[in-house]
Amino acid sequence: MSGNHVIGEAAIRAGCRFYAGYPITPQNELTEYMAGAMAKLKDGTFIQAESELAAINMVLGASAAGCRAMTSSSSPGISLKQEGISFLSAMDLPAVIVNCMRGGPGLGNISPSQGDYFQATRGGGHGDYRNIVLGPATAQELADLTMLAFDYADKYRTPVMILQDGMMGQMMEPAVMPDPVDPKRLPPKPWKLDGADGRPSRIIKSLYLDPAEEEQINWNLAHKYEKITDEIQRAETYRTDDAQIIIVAYGTAARIAKGAVNRVREKGVKAGLFRPISLWPFPTRILKEVNKKVKDFLVFEMSTGQMVEDVRLSLEGKGNVRFYGRPGGVVSTPIEIAEVIEGKFGRV
Amino acid sequence: MMGYILALTAMRDGKNVTYLPSYGAEVRGGTANCTVCVSDEEIASPVASSPDFAVVLNQPSMIKYQGLIKSGGLMIINSSLVEGDPERDDIEIIKIPANDMALDLGNEKTINMIMLGAFVAKTGITTPESLMNGLKEVLKVKKAGILELNRKGMEKGAEYAGRF
Amino acid sequence: MTTQLFSWPRYLKKTAFHYCPGCGHSIIHRLVAEVIGELDIGAKTIGVPPAGCAVLAYNYFDVDMVEAAHGRAAAVATGLKRVLPDRIIFTYQGDGDIAAIGTAETIHAANRGENITMVFVNNGVYGMTGGQMAPTTILGQNSTTTPGGRDQKRDGAPLDLSEMLGITRGAAYIERTAVNSPKNIRRTKKALTKAFKTQMTGQGFSLVEILSPCPTNWKMTPVDACKWIEGSTAPFYPLKVIKDIVTNI
Structure with a gap:
C-alpha cells in the first residue's frame, strides 16, 4: 500500500465514516481509496x-452530526480549506485533514515539500486558533498517527x-494496521446535532456579536490549546545520548536526516536526530531536555x-x-545532508 | 510494476523495504522511475543517493540515471530500446534485449519479468521462487497460463544474465 | 366556547425578531416554522442558516441549527444529510449567500440530487452589509454599488438561479413565490410544505425561492416595497413552478 492508501485504511479502521475530497496530485490515491472503502461499508x-x-464544509456538516469525518488535499487545496478549518475550530468540531x-x-x-508548516501550525485560516498537527515519517506512523488524529480530534x-x-x-513501506474501531462504540458526543427530540434544541455556531462574549470564546480556545x-x-530522539550536534527535521526531511546521521556516525561524527512528531504543539519540552546536553543544532x-x-523559540x-x-x-x-553536517564540524 | 513486485517479494522475505514511485506527469513513458530500498536494517531515506543497482528500460532513463549508480554497482539495460553504452567504466553493465525476447515469448508484457529475472539472478536479492510468489500476489490472477508465461520470462532473463 | 385560530408556532422561539419593519424574513421564518410544526418534523429537523441578515436564524427557529460559512450551507447540509438520512435538513439563505458566493455549492447539491430543502430568500440586495448589489438585483434597480441603477453592461446581468437549478438533473422540485400579499404568502406556505414533503418522501432536492421585501435598503415604505415586488421584481422573476417531478404528495 502507498502511504496515501495507508492513511485511508487507518481512517476507516479509526471509524471514519464520512469523506469528502477533490482531486489534486499527489494525494489522489487517498481519495480513490476512500471511494472504494466507503462503498463497501453500509x-x-x-x-x-x-x-x-x-x-471541508461537507465534513463540517458530517462532524456536526457526530460522525468521524475526514478530508484530504495537497497544498493549494489546503489553502481553500482554511475557511472551513477556521469555522471547525471556532465551533469546537472535530475533523481530520x-x-x-x-x-x-x-x-x-x-x-x-514542507512549505506549509507555518500555515498548518499557526492556524492557517483567519482568527485566533491553532490546530493539532502531526508529522508522520514512516508508513507505520501514517497508520498510527491517523488513528491517533481521530482520537485527538474527538477528545x-x-x-x-x-x-x-x-x-x-x-x-x-510495510506497516502493521491497527485493529479496527467500531464507530458505534466510540464515546458519545453529547453536543452533536441529530434533531431536538425530547431535548432542548442545540446550536453550533461561531458568531458572537458581543465582543465580551467573543473574547470569552477566544480564551476558551486558548485554554484548550494550553491543555493540548x-x-x-x-x-x-535518535542517537542523541552522546551527540555533539543534533539535526532537527520532521517527516520526509527527518528520514533523509537520519540517513545522514548514520553516514557521519560511520566517520566518527557524533550526530543525533531530533524529530518532532507533534508539529503543533511543538515538542518544546522534549527538545529542552536534549538541549541540556547538546548546544549545536x-x-x-x-x-x-x-x-x-519553533526550534529557536524552544531553545530560548x-x-x-x-x-x-x-x-x-x-x-x-x-x-x-551529511556534507552539511560535516561542513561545520568536520571529523571529530 | 517491476519495482513493486520486487519490494513486495523482499518484504515477504522478511526484509525492510521502501518503494517510491514517480508520479504525476511522469507516470507514463519518459523517465518514469521507482526506487526500491531493501535492507536488513531500518531504512532511513527511501531516496537513494547512489543506488547499487539500476534497471534501465529506455534511452532517456539511461542518460538521466547513469551517473547515479554507485561505483562498483550494476546497470541492467534493455538493449532493445537503448542504444550505445553508459559513460561509466566503474560499473558492471549487462545488456538484455528484453523487448525482442518478450516478443519471442509471444507477449510484450513479459519485459518486466525478463528484466527482473536477470536482476534477481545477478544480485541474489531474492529467489526466483519468492519472486513468483510476489508476482502472484501482485497480479491477483490464478490463470496458470499468465503465470507460466511470466515464469518463462523470468527464466529467460536469468539465463541470459548468466552469460555475463 | 372559543376556538383558537392563531397562535405562536411551536418551532419558533418566544423571542422578538431583530429584522427591520416590513422585512420579509419575519414572515418567511414564521411560514417555515409553521410548516415544520404542521408536518410534525420539528424533533428531527436540523437547519442551516446563512451569512447575511438571517445569520441569527438559529435564535428564532426552535430546532437544531448549525451555522455555515458564507455560501456553504448546501455543503454543510449535504454532510448532515448523508450522515443522518432520516432527519430533515433545510438551509435558509439569502440571494448573496446562495446565488453569488455559494453558487457552486448550490448547483452541485441540486445536481447531485441531495435530499435536502433550501429556502432561498430573494430581496435583490445585500441587506446586512448595507445594501450593495446582489446577484439578483434587477436591471435599473438602485443599490449602493450600482449608482444610477444596475446596468447590464457595467454590472452584469441578474442571475436566474432557480431557472439554472431547474435544468439540473438532480433537482426534484423548484418553485418561485413571493411574500408581498396574503395570497402570495399562502402560496409560499404551500410551496414550502411541498418542498419539505419532497424531502420527507426521499424524492430529492427541493428549493423555494421567495421574493421578499427589503424596505430599508430599497428605501421604501413596507407597503411600497410590496407593491414594488408586484410591479418590478415579479415581472422580472416570474412566480411559477420551475421544476416539479415530485409524485404522490
Whole structure:
C-alpha cells in the first residue's frame, strides 16, 4: 500500500465514516481509496465534492452530526480549506485533514515539500486558533498517527491535520494496521446535532456579536490549546545520548536526516536526530531536555526555513541553531545532508 | 510494476523495504522511475543517493540515471530500446534485449519479468521462487497460463544474465 | 366556547425578531416554522442558516441549527444529510449567500440530487452589509454599488438561479413565490410544505425561492416595497413552478 492508501485504511479502521475530497496530485490515491472503502461499508459516505471549499464544509456538516469525518488535499487545496478549518475550530468540531504537501507557493509543482508548516501550525485560516498537527515519517506512523488524529480530534473537539508530503504519500513501506474501531462504540458526543427530540434544541455556531462574549470564546480556545500543549508533545530522539550536534527535521526531511546521521556516525561524527512528531504543539519540552546536553543544532527542512523558528523559540537562545533548506520540491539526499553536517564540524 | 513486485517479494522475505514511485506527469513513458530500498536494517531515506543497482528500460532513463549508480554497482539495460553504452567504466553493465525476447515469448508484457529475472539472478536479492510468489500476489490472477508465461520470462532473463 | 385560530408556532422561539419593519424574513421564518410544526418534523429537523441578515436564524427557529460559512450551507447540509438520512435538513439563505458566493455549492447539491430543502430568500440586495448589489438585483434597480441603477453592461446581468437549478438533473422540485400579499404568502406556505414533503418522501432536492421585501435598503415604505415586488421584481422573476417531478404528495 502507498502511504496515501495507508492513511485511508487507518481512517476507516479509526471509524471514519464520512469523506469528502477533490482531486489534486499527489494525494489522489487517498481519495480513490476512500471511494472504494466507503462503498463497501453500509454506513460510509464518500463524496467527490465540487471544490475543496465544499469538501471541508461537507465534513463540517458530517462532524456536526457526530460522525468521524475526514478530508484530504495537497497544498493549494489546503489553502481553500482554511475557511472551513477556521469555522471547525471556532465551533469546537472535530475533523481530520490530511495535507500531502507539494512545492509552492501558487501552483508550484507536485514534488514533496514542507512549505506549509507555518500555515498548518499557526492556524492557517483567519482568527485566533491553532490546530493539532502531526508529522508522520514512516508508513507505520501514517497508520498510527491517523488513528491517533481521530482520537485527538474527538477528545479535544478540534481539527487535526496530518502533515505529510508527496513522498510519504507515494512511498510504499510495510506497516502493521491497527485493529479496527467500531464507530458505534466510540464515546458519545453529547453536543452533536441529530434533531431536538425530547431535548432542548442545540446550536453550533461561531458568531458572537458581543465582543465580551467573543473574547470569552477566544480564551476558551486558548485554554484548550494550553491543555493540548501540555498533554500531547511527541518527538523521536535518535542517537542523541552522546551527540555533539543534533539535526532537527520532521517527516520526509527527518528520514533523509537520519540517513545522514548514520553516514557521519560511520566517520566518527557524533550526530543525533531530533524529530518532532507533534508539529503543533511543538515538542518544546522534549527538545529542552536534549538541549541540556547538546548546544549545536542543525535544522533541515524542505522549505526556506519555517520550523527553525519553533526550534529557536524552544531553545530560548540556549543553543546554536544553523539552518539548511531545500524548498520547491527538491528532495535532497543523505549524502548532501551529511556534507552539511560535516561542513561545520568536520571529523571529530 | 517491476519495482513493486520486487519490494513486495523482499518484504515477504522478511526484509525492510521502501518503494517510491514517480508520479504525476511522469507516470507514463519518459523517465518514469521507482526506487526500491531493501535492507536488513531500518531504512532511513527511501531516496537513494547512489543506488547499487539500476534497471534501465529506455534511452532517456539511461542518460538521466547513469551517473547515479554507485561505483562498483550494476546497470541492467534493455538493449532493445537503448542504444550505445553508459559513460561509466566503474560499473558492471549487462545488456538484455528484453523487448525482442518478450516478443519471442509471444507477449510484450513479459519485459518486466525478463528484466527482473536477470536482476534477481545477478544480485541474489531474492529467489526466483519468492519472486513468483510476489508476482502472484501482485497480479491477483490464478490463470496458470499468465503465470507460466511470466515464469518463462523470468527464466529467460536469468539465463541470459548468466552469460555475463 | 372559543376556538383558537392563531397562535405562536411551536418551532419558533418566544423571542422578538431583530429584522427591520416590513422585512420579509419575519414572515418567511414564521411560514417555515409553521410548516415544520404542521408536518410534525420539528424533533428531527436540523437547519442551516446563512451569512447575511438571517445569520441569527438559529435564535428564532426552535430546532437544531448549525451555522455555515458564507455560501456553504448546501455543503454543510449535504454532510448532515448523508450522515443522518432520516432527519430533515433545510438551509435558509439569502440571494448573496446562495446565488453569488455559494453558487457552486448550490448547483452541485441540486445536481447531485441531495435530499435536502433550501429556502432561498430573494430581496435583490445585500441587506446586512448595507445594501450593495446582489446577484439578483434587477436591471435599473438602485443599490449602493450600482449608482444610477444596475446596468447590464457595467454590472452584469441578474442571475436566474432557480431557472439554472431547474435544468439540473438532480433537482426534484423548484418553485418561485413571493411574500408581498396574503395570497402570495399562502402560496409560499404551500410551496414550502411541498418542498419539505419532497424531502420527507426521499424524492430529492427541493428549493423555494421567495421574493421578499427589503424596505430599508430599497428605501421604501413596507407597503411600497410590496407593491414594488408586484410591479418590478415579479415581472422580472416570474412566480411559477420551475421544476416539479415530485409524485404522490
